[in-house]
Amino acid sequence: MEMRAVEDVGIGQDLTPPVPPIAVALHDSRRFINCSACFSPLASAPSFSTNANHVPSPFLLYCSPRCASLDSPLHFSSAEFHLLRQSPPSTHPDSSDLRLSLRLLHRFETLRLVSRNDGVFDRIGGLMTNRAELLRMGSDEDDEVLERIKEGARAMAAARRTRDGPHLESSSAGECAVEEAVLCLVLTNAVEVQDSAGCSVGVAVYGPSFSWINHGCSPNSSYRFSTMPCSGTVPRLLIYPASNGNELINSNLSSKFLSAIGNEEGYGPRLIVRSIKAIKKGEELLIAYIDLLQPKGMRQSELWLKYRFTCCCNRCNADPATYVDRVLQEISVVDLDNPSSTSINNFGGDFAVKKLIECFDDAVDDFMTFNNPTSCSGKLENLLIHGYANKKLKPSGEKSRERFKLHPFHHLSLNAYTTLASAYKVLASELLALSPANDTDRFKVFSISKASAAYSLLLAGSTHHLFCFEPSLIICVANFWTSAGESLLSLVRSSLWDSCLESSPSFTEFSPSSSQSCNKCKASFIWSRDLNVELSETTRQFLNCITNLTPKVWHFLINKGNYLNLVKDPIDFRWIESTEFSVLPDHAASSELKSDSETEADMDSSCVRTGLFQIGFHCLLYGSFLSSVCCTQHPPSNGDQSTQTEGYAIGTPTTVGTGAGAPQ
Numbered sequence: 001m002e003m004r005a006v007e008d009v010g011i012g013q014d015l016t017p018p019v020p021p022i023a024v025a026l027h028d029s030r031r032f033i034n035c036s037a038c039f040s041p042l043a044s045a046p047s048f049s050t051n052a053n054h055v056p057s058p059f060l061l062y063c064s065p066r067c068a069s070l071d072s073p074l075h076f077s078s079a080e081f082h083l084l085r086q087s088p089p090s091t092h093p094d095s096s097d098l099r100l101s102l103r104l105l106h107r108f109e110t111l112r113l114v115s116r117n118d119g120v121f122d123r124i125g126g127l128m129t130n131r132a133e134l135l136r137m138g139s140d141e142d143d144e145v146l147e148r149i150k151e152g153a154r155a156m157a158a159a160r161r162t163r164d165g166p167h168l169e170s171s172s173a174g175e176c177a178v179e180e181a182v183l184c185l186v187l188t189n190a191v192e193v194q195d196s197a198g199c200s201v202g203v204a205v206y207g208p209s210f211s212w213i214n215h216g217c218s219p220n221s222s223y224r225f226s227t228m229p230c231s232g233t234v235p236r237l238l239i240y241p242a243s244n245g246n247e248l249i250n251s252n253l254s255s256k257f258l259s260a261i262g263n264e265e266g267y268g269p270r271l272i273v274r275s276i277k278a279i280k281k282g283e284e285l286l287i288a289y290i291d292l293l294q295p296k297g298m299r300q301s302e303l304w305l306k307y308r309f310t311c312c313c314n315r316c317n318a319d320p321a322t323y324v325d326r327v328l329q330e331i332s333v334v335d336l337d338n339p340s341s342t343s344i345n346n347f348g349g350d351f352a353v354k355k356l357i358e359c360f361d362d363a364v365d366d367f368m369t370f371n372n373p374t375s376c377s378g379k380l381e382n383l384l385i386h387g388y389a390n391k392k393l394k395p396s397g398e399k400s401r402e403r404f405k406l407h408p409f410h411h412l413s414l415n416a417y418t419t420l421a422s423a424y425k426v427l428a429s430e431l432l433a434l435s436p437a438n439d440t441d442r443f444k445v446f447s448i449s450k451a452s453a454a455y456s457l458l459l460a461g462s463t464h465h466l467f468c469f470e471p472s473l474i475i476c477v478a479n480f481w482t483s484a485g486e487s488l489l490s491l492v493r494s495s496l497w498d499s500c501l502e503s504s505p506s507f508t509e510f511s512p513s514s515s516q517s518c519n520k521c522k523a524s525f526i527w528s529r530d531l532n533v534e535l536s537e538t539t540r541q542f543l544n545c546i547t548n549l550t551p552k553v554w555h556f557l558i559n560k561g562n563y564l565n566l567v568k569d570p571i572d573f574r575w576i577e578s579t580e581f582s583v584l585p586d587h588a589a590s591s592e593l594k595s596d597s598e599t600e601a602d603m604d605s606s607c608v609r610t611g612l613f614q615i616g617f618h619c620l621l622y623g624s625f626l627s628s629v630c631c632t633q634h635p636p637s638n639g640d641q642s643t644q645t646e647g648y649a650i651g652t653p654t655t656v657g658t659g660a661g662a663p664q
Contacts (some may be wrong), residue, residue, distance in 0.1 A: 001128075001212040001282050003239045008657055009279040012531045012629040014235035018226060018270035019206050022125075023107060024193070025080075025100035026060075026202040028093070032517035036060040036075070036202055037067035039193060039269050040227050059084040070267045078106035096203050098152050099185055102159065104205055105182040114178060121181030126208045131184040133308035145305065188307060193225050198479065206271050212241055213273065215307075216286030217299055217315040218472045220277040222630050223287060225269045235464040239285055246516070254511055276474055276630055278532060286313070293463065293498050295329035296321065315470075324470045327409040331356070336389070336401035355388045360412050364419055368404035373423035373430070380416045380423075384563035408567070408576060411463055417459040421487065424452035441550070446496040447559050453487040453612075454557035457550075458570040460484040460619060465573055477627035485620030492613045497605070535629065542622045546615060547572050553611040 009015065026034055034041055040063055060075055062068040075081055080099045087095060108114040113125045121129050135146055153176035160179075189211045192200040205211070213221065279285065290302050296316055303311055317320055332351055363379035366372045387405035406413045428448040435441040460480040467473040550571050558564035568575035 001208070002242050003209070003213045004242050005279045005281055005283050005285065005480075006238045006240055007281050009238060009275050010531060011275055011278050013222065013238075013275050013536065015238045015275060015285065016209055016271075017234045017237060018272050020270055021204040021206050021268040023100055023103040024202060024268040025096045025103060025206040027200065029095045030201045031059060032061055035063035037062055037065050037267050038070035038227055039195075039201055057081055067267065074103055074106065076103045077163075079156070079159040079163040082162040083155060086159060087155055097183065097190070098156055100190060100205065101179070101183045101186045101201050102156055103180065104572060105156075108182070114182075118591075121177065124181065124185055127185055127189050127205070127211050129181045129185040129189040130308055131181045134184045134187065135180070136308075137419070138270065142305075149180055149183055150176075152183050154629060156183065166173040191223075206531070208241065209237065209239070210271055210273060213285050213287050215289040215303065215311060216297075216313045216472075217288070217292060217311055218313060218470060219286040219288045219292075220275060220279050220283070220472070221273055221285045221287050222276050222475055223271055223273050224631050225271055227269055235272070242284075274630060288472070290468070293328065293414060293466070293476060295328070296325050297414045298411070300484060322469070324466050326585055327407050327466070328411045329353075330407035330410060331387075332405045332407070334387075334403040335404065336403055341595075352388070352390075355390065356383070356404060356406065356412055356577050359383045359388055360416065362513075363416075364524045367419065367423050367426075373427040375425065377420055380420055380561050382505065384413065384416055385566065407571075409466060414459065414462060417455045421452050421455040421483075424448050424455065425487075428452065442496055446494070449491055449496065450557045451489045451495060451559050451562060451564065453484075454554075454564050454570070456480075456484040457557070457615070458564070458567060459469060460623075461570040461573075464571075468662075474626055475630055478623050478630065480623075481619045481626065482623030485616045485618070485623055487613050488616030488619060490618060492609055497609065517560065531629065538622070542618060543571070546618050546622075548613055549618070553608050553615065556608050556612075 005015070024037075024039065026039065032042075042061055042063055057072070057075060059081065060072070062071065081100050082532065083095065083098060083102060105114070108124055111125075111612050114121070121131055123129065134149060136142070156179040157176045184201070186205060190205045191202045193202045195201050231561055257341065273285070273287070289307065290299055292299075294302070300311060300316070303309060306581055315325065318325070320326075333352070359379070360383060363376045363383065367376035384406065387403050389401065389403050391399055428445045431441055431448070432445045460477070460483070463477050463480050465471060467477040547569075551569060554567075554570065558567075
């Protein structure tokens with residue numbers, strides 16, 4: 001199955017009205033923070049869930065009596081209550097997939113859409129289960145998926161037996177076909193619901209109007225979530241279901257499947273599909289099930305592991321590979337015995353890629369698992385500057401030394417920028433908390449804070465460069481520009497300026513209300529009738545302005561000895577050759593830079609702080625403008641820098657848990 005456009009659609013247009021979910025479930029970590037029915041944050045005194053006999057449940061909370069009355073009966077009748085009671089956290093670290101499956105199965109059974117006599121369970125309620133493919137054993141990763149499904153289905157069946165009692169019909173200990181099928185349906189069709197900060201709060205399954213939209217690595221559509229009630233004119237449905245490119249003739253079938261099955265009340269986070277490119281009448285809608293900032297091989301592997309299909313979109317089939325896919329995996333191989341001999345490996349040897357990934361994972365593990373941002377940042381800086389050194393044996397028997405280095409746009413480089421921005425931010429906070437009055441430590445904290453902001457800006461600039469070649473990256477680019485703006489403005493407002501630098505202007509000069517627009521690029525970004533033209537013109541003006549501003553402050557942001565010294569400019573990448581990147585000597589990171597104090601002494605702190613504010617202001621406003629293409633909110637007008645987007649964030653693919661709609 002697939003979904004196609006009813007008519008010509010421009011960029012930034014809603015394609016569906018707000019679609020209520022069929023079933024939702026909070027992540028375990030959010031069950032006492034968010035309302036189980038509407039997913040909104042809980043107040044200080046939330047309501048406990050109760051069943052028809054007013055028996056409280058200790059597992060879910062609600063924001064209002066209405067939400068409790070809508071959701072609590074399903075909590076008990078679906079056996080979700082029994083699953084949580086019988087399963088210790090160590091057995092299922094996050095039970096959201098299983099709880100969502102139980103809720104979904106109960107709705108299907110109530111509507112008589114599923115029966116134990118069905119047997120194969122290819123589709124339930126019009127949604128593909130993918131059961132036959134997911135239960136097929138193959139690689140070790142396939143075996144892990146199989147065991148996860150089998151174990152989860154057994155836990156679901158046990159909860160349902162506890163609910164029904166031994167005298168009622170339910171699956172026996174060895175028969176879990178229905179539970180397996182619904183769990184496979186959830187793994188194939190569910191999406192991560194994100195809050196306004198972009199954090200995943202739970203999972204949800206939506207009807208065929210969303211789940212029948214197929215994947216593309218260069219999609220023309222995106223989706224977002226909202227808990228806010230509809231105001232004004234509700235968008236009409238601008239898509240229709242098709243099979244093999246032909247519209248479904250059976251209108252009753254279409255109408256039934258495009259409705260939210262079993263959720264007449266319409267509670268839960270609603271989902272809206274929106275165009276991020278111009279779409280012609282009859283053209284197929286495509287969304288991203290995965291992270292698009294991955295090279296082809298990684299995308300194909302993830303899609304096969306999760307959904308059991310091989311993507312054949314234009315981006316994947318391009319020969320030669322697109323520029324974006326080439327640089328996302330490009331590495332250089334340097335012969336250390338002959339430094340002038342450097343080769344470019346666009347697709348990376350398996351050995352080189354494996355070693356580079358191992359180095360990256362080891363660094364990130366220090367941060368995420370062992371809470372050691374210092375070790376993590378040191379390892380990542382070393383990886384970016386030096387790459388990985390390897391010794392190998394030549395055919396002649398001689399030993400040679402070689403070094404693998406990442407392209408500045410390599411997907412590991414982009415992930416490293418993200419991690420370093422976060423690690424340095426955490427490290428600065430920790431150091432400041434330990435010795436807030438120590439001038440030496442405060443200067444160190446200030447330098448670390450600058451590095452965090454610099455990596456945020458580098459990440460935004462790098463991904464924007466790729467966005468110019470692949471417009472479907474607009475969602476992540478919007479988020480990165482916004483993050484860069486927030487990071488830079490946070491640095492500008494820091495009280496550390498007063499203790500680390502002299503002649504610094506006061507904090508009050510850098511409130512958002514003090515500068516509403518830029519005379520050069522008119523950065524108030526007014527919504528026009530033709531968003532395609534507006535997007536192109538605004539982007540051009542923004543880049544012209546920020547390209548002129550950044551060189552004036554970049555050397556202030558970078559610190560001695562880190563990778564940032566190799567980056568001549570975080571926005572204008574003409575310093576990277578068009579077909580390959582220059583391999584810089586290992587000593588370049590330290591030889592070209594003065595000490596932090598010398599660099600800062602050469603600069604007027606007032607001008608630098610003003611320049612950082614101007615860049616941060618531009619980044620924040622441009623990020624908001626790009627986000628407006630992916631959601632209904634118009635860009636902020638003069639005097640309004642709000643970036644709020646209807647209560648829940650734009651749906652961005654994640655690598656954890658479930659993915660977007662089924663491959664139909």
